[in-house]
Amino acid sequence: MSASIVAQFNCATGECPRWHTDERRLYWTDIPSGRLYYFDHRTGESCCCYEGRPVGGFTIQADGSLLLFRDQGNVVVFKHGEKERTIVSHIPGLETTRFNDVTADPEGRVFAGTMSFGGQNNGKLLRIDCDGKHALISDGHATPNGMGFTPDLSQLYFTDSRLRRIYLLEFNRSTGELSNPKIWQEIAATDVPLVGRSDGMAVASDGSVWSARMEAGVVIRYSPAGVALERHEIGTPMVTSVTFGGPELDEVYVTSAGGKASQPISETAGALFKIRADARGRAEFRSRVGL
Numbered sequence: 001m002s003a004s005i006v007a008q009f010n011c012a013t014g015e016c017p018r019w020h021t022d023e024r025r026l027y028w029t030d031i032p033s034g035r036l037y038y039f040d041h042r043t044g045e046s047c048c049c050y051e052g053r054p055v056g057g058f059t060i061q062a063d064g065s066l067l068l069f070r071d072q073g074n075v076v077v078f079k080h081g082e083k084e085r086t087i088v089s090h091i092p093g094l095e096t097t098r099f100n101d102v103t104a105d106p107e108g109r110v111f112a113g114t115m116s117f118g119g120q121n122n123g124k125l126l127r128i129d130c131d132g133k134h135a136l137i138s139d140g141h142a143t144p145n146g147m148g149f150t151p152d153l154s155q156l157y158f159t160d161s162r163l164r165r166i167y168l169l170e171f172n173r174s175t176g177e178l179s180n181p182k183i184w185q186e187i188a189a190t191d192v193p194l195v196g197r198s199d200g201m202a203v204a205s206d207g208s209v210w211s212a213r214m215e216a217g218v219v220i221r222y223s224p225a226g227v228a229l230e231r232h233e234i235g236t237p238m239v240t241s242v243t244f245g246g247p248e249l250d251e252v253y254v255t256s257a258g259g260k261a262s263q264p265i266s267e268t269a270g271a272l273f274k275i276r277a278d279a280r281g282r283a284e285f286r287s288r289v290g291l
Contacts, residue, residue, distance in 0.1 A: 010259030019245030057102035069099035108288025113144025146201035200241025244281020
């Protein structure tokens with residue numbers, strides 16, 4: 001089934017699509033431009049609702065506000081179209097980098113990746129607790145990216161795009177600890193033109209893993225055992241992330257990159273796409289940081 005364009009803002013790096021069940025809106029960010037957009041499912045309208053510092057990722061808070069994870073380890077609450085307050089002003093060691101993908105856990109904590117810099121594999125995976133304090137989970141990453149919990153909440157998938165890997169870690173819900181990382185999938189460099197680099201991801205209610213594939217222009221659905229089940233052509237090569245949305249969580253939304261106005265890689269690059277899928281997602285866990 002082919003993908004259709006929902007909105008086209010020519011995003012340089014469209015990322016982190018999130019379905020807001022209260023508002024029936026799909027939010028996503030264009031990281032380099034420092035913009036946040038939404039698509040209103042009820043009206044069909046899309047618009048930019050935030051311009052400022054780069055937002056690598058965001059979560060939806062338990063009170064319906066958005067928690068924006070920006071550059072230099074900065075975390076702020078965004079509500080009613082305005083920055084409401086700062087939760088974390090900065091994190092030492094992140095002065096020259098930014099957050100990338102993030103996800104909330106069932107208790108309201110947030111796991112957040114940070115980009116590597118200086119040509120080194122010095123990206124980090126952090127946990128931001130509900131009181132705003134942070135803890136280092138692991139480091140030595142290249143490009144920390146998409147995450148998602150298994151349906152039984154015992155494990156967390158964690159993607160490193162530049163290393164072309166998806167890890168599976170044991171998750172302790174009571175403490176927030178992650179342990180015993182194993183490589184769930186590793187893509188050979190020679191296979192990138194066909195299956196791409198794993199980027200953002202979503203886990204469906206049946207446990208299947210939906211992985212956005214940068215460079216290959218596809219979203220691939222995998223079984224929990226790692227077997228490819230479906231391949232969805234998106235229509236632009238730089239596919240960045242994927243999430244479930246719509247009132248029944250049976251629509252798959254896909255972000256893309258490469259839409260720089262000066263030299264877009266294609267007419268559809270940087271658009272937000274939608275796939276009507278024979279699958280259903282799960283509502284995102286909501287963060288409770290600072291509440």
